[in-house]
Amino acid sequence: MKVLVVFAHPSHESFNHALLESLLEGLKEAGHETQVIDLYKDNFNPVIADISGHAELGDDVKAYQEKIKSADVLTFIYPTFWYRAPAMLEGFIDRVITSGFAYKYVNSLPKGLLGDKKAVVIETYGGPSWYYRFLFHRIPWRRFKAVLKFCGIKNIIHQPCYKVPFTTDKVRQKYLDKVRKIGERLK
Numbered sequence: 001m002k003v004l005v006v007f008a009h010p011s012h013e014s015f016n017h018a019l020l021e022s023l024l025e026g027l028k029e030a031g032h033e034t035q036v037i038d039l040y041k042d043n044f045n046p047v048i049a050d051i052s053g054h055a056e057l058g059d060d061v062k063a064y065q066e067k068i069k070s071a072d073v074l075t076f077i078y079p080t081f082w083y084r085a086p087a088m089l090e091g092f093i094d095r096v097i098t099s100g101f102a103y104k105y106v107n108s109l110p111k112g113l114l115g116d117k118k119a120v121v122i123e124t125y126g127g128p129s130w131y132y133r134f135l136f137h138r139i140p141w142r143r144f145k146a147v148l149k150f151c152g153i154k155n156i157i158h159q160p161c162y163k164v165p166f167t168t169d170k171v172r173q174k175y176l177d178k179v180r181k182i183g184e185r186l187k
Contacts, residue, residue, distance in 0.1 A: 004071035008078040008089035026183020046091015112152020
């Protein structure tokens with residue numbers, strides 16, 4: 001399978017980057033073909049310059065869309081900031097996951113165009129799981145999942161990693177092992 005990983009964290013010294021490396025190890029062991037989009041390394045510009053709907057897509061957007069087209073699995077690795085993905089990833093969705101490419105409207109209803117894709121979402125949180133689940137009803141995850149489903153993607157694997165800055169190395173290692181196994185078992 002062809003797996004495209006969209007990585008959205010500014011530091012290669014971060015736990016998010018360790019998750020990326022662990023996932024890539026698992027994917028390699030399983031024999032999958034991988035490609036990584038590192039939004040920060042690419043200096044991706046997340047700002048929409050023209051919202052008229054008539055602007056020509058930039059070369060960067062076209063290249064990212066080609067990578068998405070050729071992938072069987074879209075994977076996203078990111079930290080959760082203020083109950084959402086980083087602005088870099090939010091801008092990637094706004095600029096790249098566009099109408100006519102990822103979805104279209106038929107009789108004023110959305111129809112996803114990426115239904116042949118699977119998705120893996122690996123996200124980190126600073127707080128404990130109960131905080132996000134019970135007090136905030138998993139809003140960050142529900143928002144991101146809604147975008148994927150809007151685009152027709154139904155087969156989604158979700159791996160949240162909670163209390164990352166405050167937990168033990170043992171718990172962090174368990175997260176790394178889980179993510180590696182996601183890569184190994186992806187079908």
